Amino acid sequence: MASISFRNVTKRFGDTVAVDNVTLDIRDNAFFCLFGPPLSGKSTILKLILGLEHPDEGEILIDGRPVTNVSPAKRNVAMVFQNLALFPHMTALKNIRFPLVERRIDPQTIAARVTDVTDKLHIGHILHKPPAQLSGGERQRVAIARALVRDPVAYLMDDPISALDARLREETRVELRRIQQQMGKTLVYVTHDQEEAMSVADSMAIFENGKVRQTGKPEDLYRHPNSTYVASMLGAPAMNVVPMGLASGLQVPNMPTRAESLGVRPENLRIASGQGATITEVEPLGGFTTLTVDLQGTPLRATLRGQPRFSAGESVALSVDAGRAHFFDPAGAVLVAQ
Numbered sequence: 001m002a003s004i005s006f007r008n009v010t011k012r013f014g015d016t017v018a019v020d021n022v023t024l025d026i027r028d029n030a031f032f033c034l035f036g037p038p039l040s041g042k043s044t045i046l047k048l049i050l051g052l053e054h055p056d057e058g059e060i061l062i063d064g065r066p067v068t069n070v071s072p073a074k075r076n077v078a079m080v081f082q083n084l085a086l087f088p089h090m091t092a093l094k095n096i097r098f099p100l101v102e103r104r105i106d107p108q109t110i111a112a113r114v115t116d117v118t119d120k121l122h123i124g125h126i127l128h129k130p131p132a133q134l135s136g137g138e139r140q141r142v143a144i145a146r147a148l149v150r151d152p153v154a155y156l157m158d159d160p161i162s163a164l165d166a167r168l169r170e171e172t173r174v175e176l177r178r179i180q181q182q183m184g185k186t187l188v189y190v191t192h193d194q195e196e197a198m199s200v201a202d203s204m205a206i207f208e209n210g211k212v213r214q215t216g217k218p219e220d221l222y223r224h225p226n227s228t229y230v231a232s233m234l235g236a237p238a239m240n241v242v243p244m245g246l247a248s249g250l251q252v253p254n255m256p257t258r259a260e261s262l263g264v265r266p267e268n269l270r271i272a273s274g275q276g277a278t279i280t281e282v283e284p285l286g287g288f289t290t291l292t293v294d295l296q297g298t299p300l301r302a303t304l305r306g307q308p309r310f311s312a313g314e315s316v317a318l319s320v321d322a323g324r325a326h327f328f329d330p331a332g333a334v335l336v337a338q
């Protein structure tokens with residue numbers, strides 16, 4: 001069990017500031033997602049926790065104790081790397097047993113732990129195969145099993161299921177969530193997939209260029225983004241952000257005078273018969289429908305439940321659900337959410 005904290009941590013590689021003055025608190029037993037675009041510093045954060053990299057400035061604490069001078073082995077954190085790093089000449093079973101054999105754990109304990117973990121991951125039937133004979137999803141599970149079989153203070157996973165197809169990713173993330181809860185361990189999980197982060201995380205940090213832009217529970221970040229950047233990172237389709245010059249077409253009361261732009265989630269954009277905007281596209285997606293609406297040359301997205309009877313070319317009036325407009329200043333920082 002472990003909480004993990006970063007205190008003003010900076011890590012540079014030459015001229016690149018990979019991690020820029022990051023302060024983070026990951027509580028014990030959390031499923032914590034690091035989320036952001038490529039090269040925003042997420043993997044470097046994991047390597048700093050693991051002890052493979054060292055901060056240039058600041059301090060990292062595990063369970064409240066600084067780990068600057070603690071070797072990776074003594075930190076006792078288990079990692080699943082993006083490239084899985086399975087040993088090709090060993091069977092799945094030997095790969096999974098490896099961290100325990102290396103630590104000279106007694107064979108009975110090894111057998112019990114391997115059975116426990118392989119049952120949880122439903123891979124008991126493939127243990128005799130080497131990695132080359134496994135599917136991508138199976139290899140992924142073997143790599144995850146090899147991390148879970150240890151008894152570390154925390155697990156770190158670097159985009160562990162990005163190589164899987166959409167359905168398998170969805171299944172695996174649900175399982176990971178379940179297993180993390182069963183194990184009762186802190187899991188720090190890197191992803192660049194907002195849906196994955198939103199669905200599994202207790203708490204998350206959103207990164208941009210090595211900086212943490214906002215941390216919190218996914219639903220809080222979704223409802224109360226502190227900036228257009230965070231707003232745009234969560235939700236699909238993304239939040240509509242329109243310049244205030246167009247806001248009068250959305251019938252929003254009490255607009256702050258300092259606002260530069262107004263943000264509306266697609267599910268909070270109301271569409272009714274009337275004038276002011278034109279529907280340009282209708283995408284029926286089964287349970288809901290996505291509409292694209294042209295507001296004076298600016299395309300806005302709206303999601304509606306079911307299959308509403310709107311068609312392309314139709315004139316409509318737009319409005320925003322009461323209390324669901326966001327206002328941003330010229331720098332993109334939130335002013336107030338209504």
Ligand SMILES: Nc1ncnc2c1ncn2[C@@H]1O[C@H](COP(=O)(O)OP(=O)(O)OP(=O)(O)O)[C@@H](O)[C@H]1O
Nearest residue numbers: 013016017018037038039040041042043044045192
């Ligand atoms: N060992 C290294 N040497 C030099 N530069 C590095 C090294 N590791 C990371 N970087 C740089 O630090 C920055 C952050 O990289 P990092 O891998 O942490 O980002 P990331 O958000 O995990 O990206 P991805 O989602 O693509 O894995 C990048 O600009 C990267 O090129």
